[in-house]
Amino acid sequence: MIADRNHPEPRYRDMEMDPGDHCCSQMAYAVSEDDLPVRYKPKTREWGIDYLGGPSYYLLEYCPWCGKKLPSDLTEEWYRRVEQLGHEDPWLVEDEDLPEALRSDRWWKEAGL
Template sequence: MNHCCEEMNRHISEGEVAICYIPRLREYGILILDGGSAKQSIKYCPWCGKELPNSLSEQWFDELEKIGIEPGDSRIPKEFLSDEWWTLKKE
C-alpha cells in the first residue's frame, strides 16, 4: 500500500519506528511501548504533515454489530480481518 509519503511507506514497511498502520481500520498510530498492543492514533503524518484518512474503527464495529457478531468472535467474516470490507465498498 502507498501511504502519504515515501518516509511513511518506509517506516511502516521496515517496522523500526513505533508508527503503525492497521489496514482493517484504516488507522495510523504510534505504538505505546509498554509491552501491550496500545497505540495513540495520529491524524497527520509526522514526516510530510499531510492529513491522514479518518479511521474506520467506529464503522467496523457498527458493521459487525449489524451482522450480530462481537469483536474477537471466531466467526468474524474473513473480509473484516483485512481492509477488504471497506475497500470493496468503495468500488
C-alpha cells in the same frame, strides 16, 4: 565512519518505497520498519505510534513526514458492520468467525470508504 548514538546517521531506505495505501513513501517505510514504533492497522485504517512497552498505540491524525491529514479511522464503521452480522460484542469475535473481507482492508476498499 563510526556510528555514534549522539550523532546517528539518518537512514534513507524509504526513498525507493511505493507509498501504496499510505500518504508518502516515508510513511510506507515507517510502518514497514520493525525498528520504528509506527503502526498501520489496515482493517480499521488506523495509523499510530506505539506506547513504550505496551500493546497500545496513539492515533496519528496527520503524517509526521509529509504533513497530510490521514483518512479517518474506520473503527466505528467496522464495529457497526460486525454488529449487523449478529455479533453482540465485535471485539470478542475471532477473525475466523468473520467474513474474509472484514478481516482485512477489503471491506472498506470495496465500499469505497
